[in-house]
Amino acid sequence: MNIARLGNPGEEIPVLQHDGVSYDLRGLTADIDGAFLAGGGIARAGAALDAGELPVLAGAGDLRVGAPIARPGKIVCIGLNYRDHAEESGLAVPAEPVVFMKDPSTMVGPYDDVLIPRNSTKTDWEVELGVVIGTTARYLESPADALAHVAGYATSHDVSEREFQLERGGQWDKGKSCETFNPFGPALVPASEVPDPQALGLRLSVNGTTHQDGTTATMIFDVAHVIWYLSQFMVLHPGDVLNTGTPAGVALGIEGNPYLREGDVVSLEIDGLGRQEQKMVQA
Structure with a gap:
């Protein structure tokens, strides 16, 4: 299980990637940032995957791969x-x-x-x-x-x-x-x-x-x-x-x-x- 961000600069979509499939995380978070990480976001995303609650992101393979986190504080x-x-x-x-x-x-x-x-x-x-x-x-x-x-x-x-x-x-x-x-x-x-x-x-x-x-x-x-x-x-x-x-x-x-x-x-x-x-x- 990996966390990634796909899309044009400034428009990246947060996703969870598992077994070659990208799942849309926008139902859990607007972005992969400090607040998401501090709030146990990775564990919550994994639990949502296990529960079958994450939709597959259509066309993910055609999207630019952004940095996997939003701009860091430092x-x-x-x-x-x-x-x-x-x-x-x-x-x-x-x-x-x-x-x-x-x-x-x-x-x-x-x-x-x-x-x-x-x-x-x-x-x-x-x-x-x-x-x-x-x-x-x-x-x-x-x-x-x-x-x-x-x-x-x-x-x-x-x-x-x-x-x-x-x-x-x-x-x-x-x-x-x-x-x-x-x-x-x-x-x-x-x-x-x-x-x-x-x-x-x-x-x-x-x-x-x-x-x-x-x-x-x-x-x-x-x-x-x-x-x-x-x-x-x-x-x-x-x-x-x-x-x-x-x-x-x-x-x-x-x-x-x-x-x-x-x-x-x-x-x-x-x-x-x-x-x-x-x-x-x-x-």
Whole structure:
């Protein structure tokens, strides 16, 4: 069972997907947002499915796939969370999680075009495990308390502009917050469907050539630690998104730095969470 949103931008229909069928959730909620998640919406949708109360959405296969949640309150990202990625970037392995923010309006659908920013020469790719918060997390006592606050998981593409991020001074945010820089989905997979978020393979290719092939098992700080850690510095609200870092294989770390150009096609996937594909288009 997955949760998704189908339709044109701004007109997405919330659906529950099960055994290849999309069921219309508009009788339960107007959208997949923080209020839906906080109110036990995923469990309620599952119960409605079991009771035969959800209508099939006609023509679902012909609709655009949007991000599986409405615009989040915030997107919090963890940098350098895989040792091999830190090493390829020429940066020290962090003693504590590296935290930065990404503009929530960067979230787009998993098959939408990604815009290469004007004056960009170093637009880069990063496949990441996305975590969607389901209940408020603040000052958690320990990482053992953290996963209970997760609504679900999704494939996330943390697109980055390395010159803006690393060479233009100050915070990383401006290299991460360009328009369309966070394709997300295709679905929100409920936490109950993901027994171990630290046992997921992540892969990314550009124009058919594989560049990233890693596993969440090699995170420096696992998902539970990241949620606990962040809760000491900020309140995590239902519908907030966490991007948890990327394994080695980004353009920044490859000899010749084959950064993305107009017309390139990026494909990425995470085991059990689904596949994305985007074409690069000049802004």
